[in-house]
Amino acid sequence: MSPEEEAEFRRRQKSRNLVVAGTLLFFAVLFYAITIARIGDG
Amino acid sequence: MASTAPQSPAQALPTEWRDFFTLTKPRVMTLVIFTAICGALAAPGAIHPVLAFTAILAIAMGAGGSAALNHWWEADIDAGMKRTMNRPLPGGRMRREDARDFGVFLSGVSVALMGVAVGWLAAALLLAAIVYYAVIYTMWLKPRTPQNIVIGGGAGAFPPLIGWIAVTGEITAMPLLLFAIIFFWTPPHFWALALFVQSDYAKVGIPMLPVVAGERATRRQIMIYTLVLAPIAVAPWAIGATGWVYGSVAVVLSVLFAALALPGGARMRAEVDAMTPEKTLFRFSIVYLFVLFAALVADRVAANLGWLA
Numbered sequence: 001m002s003p004e005e006e007a008e009f010r011r012r013q014k015s016r017n018l019v020v021a022g023t024l025l026f027f028a029v030l031f032y033a034i035t036i037a038r039i040g041d042g
Numbered sequence: 043m044a045s046t047a048p049q050s051p052a053q054a055l056p057t058e059w060r061d062f063f064t065l066t067k068p069r070v071m072t073l074v075i076f077t078a079i080c081g082a083l084a085a086p087g088a089i090h091p092v093l094a095f096t097a098i099l100a101i102a103m104g105a106g107g108s109a110a111l112n113h114w115w116e117a118d119i120d121a122g123m124k125r126t127m128n129r130p131l132p133g134g135r136m137r138r139e140d141a142r143d144f145g146v147f148l149s150g151v152s153v154a155l156m157g158v159a160v161g162w163l164a165a166a167l168l169l170a171a172i173v174y175y176a177v178i179y180t181m182w183l184k185p186r187t188p189q190n191i192v193i194g195g196g197a198g199a200f201p202p203l204i205g206w207i208a209v210t211g212e213i214t215a216m217p218l219l220l221f222a223i224i225f226f227w228t229p230p231h232f233w234a235l236a237l238f239v240q241s242d243y244a245k246v247g248i249p250m251l252p253v254v255a256g257e258r259a260t261r262r263q264i265m266i267y268t269l270v271l272a273p274i275a276v277a278p279w280a281i282g283a284t285g286w287v288y289g290s291v292a293v294v295l296s297v298l299f300a301a302l303a304l305p306g307g308a309r310m311r312a313e314v315d316a317m318t319p320e321k322t323l324f325r326f327s328i329v330y331l332f333v334l335f336a337a338l339v340a341d342r343v344a345a346n347l348g349w350l351a
Contacts, residue, residue, distance in 0.1 A: 005054070012056045019059040030096065034159045037090040 057140065061130035065113050065141055066106030066148070074105040074201045080335040081205030081220055084342045089160075089209045096159040097208035101201050103152035104168045108197075110145030111176040114138060123242040145176070156208070164208040171200035185247065188254040191236075195228025202335070216283045219274065223334070226271040230264045230303055231327040237261070237306075238317035238324070257311060264323075265307035272296040275334060284341045291337035295330050302326050 001009065078101045082094055089097075113120070113131055121132035130136040149172045157165035175197035184190040199221040206217035236252050237260060243250040252260045275296050279289030306319040 001054075009055055012058055016056060016059045030092075030099075033092045034096055037092040038159070040090065 057130070057136045061135050062110075062144055064130055065110040065136075065144060067109035067112075070109065071102055071105050073198070075102050076332070077198075077220075077224065077335055078102070078201035078205035080339050081202030081217065082209050084220075084335075084338040085206040085209035085217075086342075087209050093160055094209070097156065097164065097205065100152045100156035100160070100165075100168060101204055103148055103155070104172050105201070107145050107148030107150075107152055108172045108175040110141055110148060111172075112145075112180045114141040114145055115176070115180050117141075119246045119248065122246040125242070149176075156204075160208045161211055163211060163213070164204055167200065167204050167207060171197060171204065174200070186249070188249045188251040190249065191232045191251065192225075192229050195225050195232075198228055199224035215281060216278060219278050219283075220338075222274045223271070224331070226267050226274055227327065227331055229267040230271070230299075231324065231331075233260050233264050234306070234320050234324040234327060237320045261307045261309075264303055268300055268303035268307075272300060278338070284338065285345055287344050288337045288341035292334060295334055299326065299330055 075098060078098050082089070082097060113129060116126075117129075117131035117138055120126035120129050126132065131138055131141055149169075153165050153169045153172070156168050175194075179190070179194050179197055183193045187193070202220040202224065203217040206220060207213060210217075233251060236250055237257065241250065244253045251263065275292045276289065278284045279286070279292060302319070302323045306323050309319065311317070
């Protein structure tokens with residue numbers, strides 16, 4: 001793998017990792033909110 | 043989902059996350075989200091805003107998951123058509139199995155999320171919608187029958203039904219009517235487009251009605267579905283499930299839709315033809331659905347505020 005390919009590889013990997021991290025964080029917050037909402041209901 | 047195992051030179055690099063996003067057909071999803079929100083807002087009863095948001099999110103994720111499965115299944119077909127040849131799979135930017143796994147994962151999570159947060163009736167309907175689109179439509183009937191658009195319309199008809207039932211928790215006449223409205227709206231909407239847009243469907247062996255049965259039959263079918271749609275669109279008001287706000291809008295829209303569909307249905311293409319009636323009908327069909335569902339919500343809001351006695 002050339003240095004350019006290596007850099008592109010890292011860039012894509014990093015952006016994917018950030019998207020996955022953001023998604024997980026979003027769902028952690030969402031499930032907390034769902035829990036509160038459902039307890040409140042009932 | 044992710045694999046760094048090289049399959050072809052283009053596959054030595056990890057797939058961009060944007061290509062996974064593309065698999066979910068974001069533009070189709072906007073209509074799914076709009077009709078699902080309208081279904082939820084028009085339903086009688088109350089639901090916690092967080093749970094309402096979660097229901098819409100689950101519907102959107104289910105639509106995205108089944109769209110990814112559609113990309114996976116139709117990769118070869120997409121490669122043969124100009125409009126679709128640059129999608130992530132035919133474009134060689136993603137491994138085929140990754141699209142399949144992404145679709146299955148997204149679909150599974152959407153159903154589980156709906157079940158846990160909102161209710162299992164809505165979750166079961168979401169699962170049915172996903173199976174209907176990805177298996178019954180994409181894999182089975184689309185390549186086999188020129189009525190494929192009618193079948194496909196059924197998939198698009200699920201979101202307002204599920205949105206409504208996420209709020210009420212029961213299947214009643216109204217959500218079924220919302221389903222029927224989109225079901226009968228889709229064929230005239232799509233076939234009007236198919237009349238004036240040259241497509242490559244014939245080349246890849248998908249039996250679209252104008253190609254298989256000809257232009258005259260397509261125009262007749264547009265008229266038939268438009269005339270069937272009219273009483274269904276007015277039905278929510280006729281059975282007393284909505285007020286005059288929705289009723290009057292539905293009557294006006296139905297008359298306009300029929301007035302635009304009938305001239306196009308009766309005529310035949312001239313030697314040199316700008317296809318103006320067909321283009322007008324197609325554009326109006328989009329306005330029709332948008333305004334009809336907006337009126338449904340407006341009717342509910344007006345009723346809740348006590349404006350409709």
